[in-house]
Amino acid sequence: MRAVPAPKVWVTGLTVGATAVVVALAVQADKGPKPTATATPPSASATATAKPRATESAKPARVPDGSGTGRRIVYSLGQxxxxLVDASEATRRTFTVWPGTVDPDPGSYEVGQRTEDPITGSDGVEIEHVVYFAAKSGVNVAFSNAVDGSSPxxxxxxxxxxxxxxxxxxxxxxxxxxTAGTTVTVVE
Known part of the structure; x- marks a missing residue:
């Protein structure tokens, strides 16, 4: 009569074999081509509630003409x-946003009050990193993000x-x- 191995031996053997297969596949995958992320500009049919793209184009959109010079924040109403433009005119970051219903008039402003801690926005959403720079028709205009990362x-x-x-x-x-005093240029 033949002895049957104990269940622990079978489980251990299967675990070791499965681990070896996973390691071999991981090594092979690491040697293969890597995917690259690309992004396309938003289409004209994008809605106001659509989320901005998670990745921006490898070639960022050009800073609009007539947006001033030097270190500044440029906000395009149409785009x-x-x-975020540094003193050497290099774009440090560019991204799409969800505007409110009240747009600031085109022109030059300065960052005034800033609120880092979470507050409740006018839409009832908890927001943070609030950077105020203008007011129009009694409405404060400010940049912010939702604490939970959601769109408005x-x-x-x-x-x-x-x-x-x-x-x-x-x-x-x-x-x-x-920071307080930073120029914000609003363009069409």
């Missing part, structure tokens, strides 16, 4: 895009909101860049 809900009819919402990482970058 729904922000650029569609505003109720007739609601006036001046929040320019962005993704969390972009909000952190703008917060670090947009």
């Amino acid at each position: 729904k895009r922000v650029w 809900p569609p505003p109720e009819a007739g609601t006036q909101t001046g929040g320019i919402r962005m993704r969390t990482g972009d909000g952190s970058a703008l917060w670090a860049f947009g």
Whole structure:
């Protein structure tokens, strides 16, 4: 009569074999081609509630003409895009945003008050990294991001909101860049 190995031996043998297969596949996968991320500009059919792309184009959109010179934040109303431009005119970061219902007039502004800690936005969403730079028709206009990273809900009819919402990482970058007194240029 033949002895049957104990169940522990079988389990151990199967575990060792499976681990060896996984390691071999991982080594082979590491030697293969790596995927690269590409992004395309948003289409004209994008809706106001659509999320900005998670990755921006490898070739960032050019800073708009007439946006001034020197270290500044540039906000394009038509492109729904922000650029963080350093003193050497290099774009440090650019990203799309979700504008509120009240747009600031084109022109030059300065960052004024800033609120880092979470507060409740006019749309009822908890926001952080609030960077105020303008007011229009009694509505404060500011950059911010939702604490939970969400896009803003569609505003109720007739609601006036001046929040320019962005993704969390972009909000952190703008917060670090947009210190009090930083120029904000708004262009069409």
